[in-house]
Amino acid sequence: MSVPISARPIDLAGTRSPARREWVVFARRLARRRTALFGLVVVAVVIVAALGAPWLVQYDPIEQDITNRLRPPGALDAAGRSHLFGTDHLGRDLLARMIFGARPALMVGFAAVAISGVLGMAVGLISGYFGGRIDDVFMRLADIQLAFPFILLAIAVIGVLGPSLPVIIVVIGVSSWVVYARVVRGAVLSLREREFVQAAHALGSGDGRVLIRHILPNAFTPWLVVATLDMARVIVIESALSFLGLGVQPPTPTWGGMLADGRVYISTAWWLATFPGLAILVTVLGINLFGDGLRDTLDPRLKL
Amino acid sequence: MKIFLARRLAQSLLVLLGVSFIVFFILYLTGDPALVLLPPDSSEEDVQKFRQAMGFNDPFIVQYGRFLVGALHGNFGQSVRHGEPAFNLVVERMPATFELSGAALLVALCLAIPAGIVSAVKRNTILDYISTVVALLGQSMPTFWLGIMLILVFSVQFNLLPSSGRGNFQHLVLPAITLGLFTTARITRLTRSGMLEVLSQDYIRTARAKGVSGPPVVWKHALKNAAIPIVTIVGIELGTLLGGSVITETIFAWPGVGRLSVQAIYNRDYPVVQAAVFLLSSTFVLVNLFVDVLYTYLDPRIRLR
Numbered sequence: 068m069s070v071p072i073s074a075r076p077i078d079l080a081g082t083r084s085p086a087r088r089e090w091v092v093f094a095r096r097l098a099r100r101r102t103a104l105f106g107l108v109v110v111a112v113v114i115v116a117a118l119g120a121p122w123l124v125q126y127d128p129i130e131q132d133i134t135n136r137l138r139p140p141g142a143l144d145a146a147g148r149s150h151l152f153g154t155d156h157l158g159r160d161l162l163a164r165m166i167f168g169a170r171p172a173l174m175v176g177f178a179a180v181a182i183s184g185v186l187g188m189a190v191g192l193i194s195g196y197f198g199g200r201i202d203d204v205f206m207r208l209a210d211i212q213l214a215f216p217f218i219l220l221a222i223a224v225i226g227v228l229g230p231s232l233p234v235i236i237v238v239i240g241v242s243s244w245v246v247y248a249r250v251v252r253g254a255v256l257s258l259r260e261r262e263f264v265q266a267a268h269a270l271g272s273g274d275g276r277v278l279i280r281h282i283l284p285n286a287f288t289p290w291l292v293v294a295t296l297d298m299a300r301v302i303v304i305e306s307a308l309s310f311l312g313l314g315v316q317p318p319t320p321t322w323g324g325m326l327a328d329g330r331v332y333i334s335t336a337w338w339l340a341t342f343p344g345l346a347i348l349v350t351v352l353g354i355n356l357f358g359d360g361l362r363d364t365l366d367p368r369l370k371l
Numbered sequence: 372m373k374i375f376l377a378r379r380l381a382q383s384l385l386v387l388l389g390v391s392f393i394v395f396f397i398l399y400l401t402g403d404p405a406l407v408l409l410p411p412d413s414s415e416e417d418v419q420k421f422r423q424a425m426g427f428n429d430p431f432i433v434q435y436g437r438f439l440v441g442a443l444h445g446n447f448g449q450s451v452r453h454g455e456p457a458f459n460l461v462v463e464r465m466p467a468t469f470e471l472s473g474a475a476l477l478v479a480l481c482l483a484i485p486a487g488i489v490s491a492v493k494r495n496t497i498l499d500y501i502s503t504v505v506a507l508l509g510q511s512m513p514t515f516w517l518g519i520m521l522i523l524v525f526s527v528q529f530n531l532l533p534s535s536g537r538g539n540f541q542h543l544v545l546p547a548i549t550l551g552l553f554t555t556a557r558i559t560r561l562t563r564s565g566m567l568e569v570l571s572q573d574y575i576r577t578a579r580a581k582g583v584s585g586p587p588v589v590w591k592h593a594l595k596n597a598a599i600p601i602v603t604i605v606g607i608e609l610g611t612l613l614g615g616s617v618i619t620e621t622i623f624a625w626p627g628v629g630r631l632s633v634q635a636i637y638n639r640d641y642p643v644v645q646a647a648v649f650l651l652s653s654t655f656v657l658v659n660l661f662v663d664v665l666y667t668y669l670d671p672r673i674r675l676r
Contacts, residue, residue: 219648226636344519355511
C-alpha cells in the first residue's frame with residue numbers, strides 16, 4: 068500500500084543554510100581577530116609567491132652570473148634593474164631565489180601534513196573509539212615515537228635513502244602523527260559517550276558508520292587546529308634539513324640551502340644569510356598567528 | 372604509589388625496547404654494511420667471508436637479538452671511522468651535550484617563568500604585549516637562523532663572544548641562547564595561560580577576600596598550581612633540546628653528541644649513529660620517568676589513576 072507523501076518541494080537552500088550560516092559566523096569571528104587575519108594574509112602572499120614564482124621574478128633563480136657575485140642589496144645590474152636583496156656567491160638574484168624557495172617549503176609542508184594528519188586521524192579515531200588493547204598498543208607506539216630525537220631520526224633515514232622530495236615528505240609525514248592521534252583520541256573519548264552517538268547506535272548504525280559519519284566530523288575541528296600549527300613546524304624542519312644539506316638538492320633554491328650558503332660568507336655578505344631566514348620566520352609566524360586565531364575561535368579550550 | 376612506580380617503570384622499559392628495535396631496523400634497512408666497511412676493491416669472496424664473520428648473513432631476528440644484548444652491555448660495535456668502540460665515543464661527548472642542553476633549559480626557565488607570570492598578572496598592559504610578541508617570534512624563528520644571526524652580531528660585528536668551540540663560559544652563551552629560545556617561547560606561553568587560568572579560580576578569590584595581598588597570592592597560591600603543566604612540559608622540552616642540539620652543535624662546532632652523530636651519518640659510521648640515537652632517546656625516557664614521579668608529588672591526584 069502506498070501512501071502518497073505530500074509533495075511539497077524541499078527547500079534545499081533552506082536546509083543547507085544553518086551549516087553555511089555557521090561558517091559565515093565563524094569566518095566573521097576569525098576576521099575580527101586582527102592577528103589571525105594578518106597571519107592569513109601572510110600565508111596567502113607566500114602561497115601566491117610559490118604558485119606564481121615564474122611570473123613574479125625578474126631574474127632566473129638558477130642561472131649564474133659570476134661577474135655580479137656578492138652584490139649588496141639594492142645594487143643595479145648592467146641593464147639598470149635592481150637586485151633588491153642583492154646577489155649570492157654565484158651572482159644569482161637573492162629575491163628570485165627566495166620566491167622560488169617558497170615552493171619546496173610549501174610542498175613539503177602540505178604533503179607531510181596531509182600524510183601525518185590522515186595517519187593521526189585514523190589512529191586517534193580507532194584508539195579512542197575502541198579503547199582497550201588497541202588503544203594501549205597505539206599509545207605505547209606514540210611514546211616510542213616521542214622518545215626519538217626527531218631530527219636525528221630524519222637525518223639518519225634521509226642520509227641512508229638519499230635526499231629527494233618524496234623521501235623528505237614521507238619521513239616527516241610518517242613520524243609526525245602523534246600529536247594528531249592524541250588530540251583526535253581525546254575528542255573521540257568524550258564524543259563516544261554523547262547522546263547522538265548512542266542514538267546512532269540504537270538506530271542500527273555499525274561502528275564504521277558511526278565513526279565516519281558522526282564522530283569524525285566532530286573531531287575535525289581540533290584536528291584542523293593541530294594541522295595548521297604543525298604546518299609551521301614542518302616548514303622549519305624542511306629548512307633545517309636543507310640547511311644540513313639533506314633537503315631538496317641544489318641548484319633548486321631552498322630557504323635552508325640558501326642559509327647554509329650564506330653562512331660561509333657571514334663576515335663579508337650579511338644579506339645572504341639574513342633574508343632567507345627572514346622568509347622562513349615570516350612564513351612560520353604567519354602560519355602560527357593564523358593557527359592561534361583558528362584555535363581561539365574554534366576551540367578555545369584546546370591546549371596545544 | 373608503589374604500583375604506580377612499577378607500572379611507570381615497566382612502561383619506560385617497553386619504550387626503550389621499541390626504540391632499540393627501530394634504531395636497529397632503520398639501519399638494517401640501509402643496505403649492506405659489508406660494502407661500506409670493506410675497501411671498494413675487495414673481491415666477492417672477501418665480502419662473503421666478512422659477512423659470515425660479522426654475522427650479516429644471519430636472520431633478522433638473530434641480528435636484532437645480538438644488537439640488543441650488545442646494547443645492554445654498552446656494546447654497539449667499533450666505530451668505522453675512529454676505530455674505537457662507538458659507545459665510548461658517544462659517552463665521551465655526552466657531558467658537552469648535557470652542558471649545552473642544561474644551560475639552554477636554565478636560560479629558558481629563568482626568562483620564561485618570570486615573563487609568563489608578569490604577562491598574566493599585568494594582563495593587557497604593554498609588558499604583556501611585549502612578552503607575547505617576543506614569545507611568538509621565538510616560537511617562529513628557526514634555530515639555525517638565530518644562531519647565524521647571533522654570530523653575525525656578537526662575533527663578527529662586535530667581536531664580543533666566540534662563535535665556535537667549547538671551553539669557558541663565553542663559549543656557552545651564544546649556543547645556549549640559540550638552543551633555548553624556542554623552549555623559552557613555549558614555556559612563556561604555557562606559564563601565562565596556566566597562571567591566567569589559576570588566577571581566576573575560586574580559591575584565589577577566597578585568598579584575596581581573606582586579605583592575602585598581591586604578591587603572596589601570586590607566588591604562594593597561584594604558582595604552585597600553575598607549576599604542574601610547566602613541570603610536564605619541561606620533560607618534553609628536554610627532548611626538543613636534546614634533538615635541537617644536533618643543529619645548534621653543528622652551527623657552533625660544539626663537540627657534543629649531536630655534531631658527532633651528524634658527522635657519523637655523513638661518514639656512514641652506523642655503529643656510532645645507533646649508539647647516539649639510542650643513548651639520546653634513553654636520556655629522554657629517563658628524564659620523563661623522573662618528571663612523572665616528581666609530578667605525583669606536585670599533584671597527588673595522579674597517583675590514584
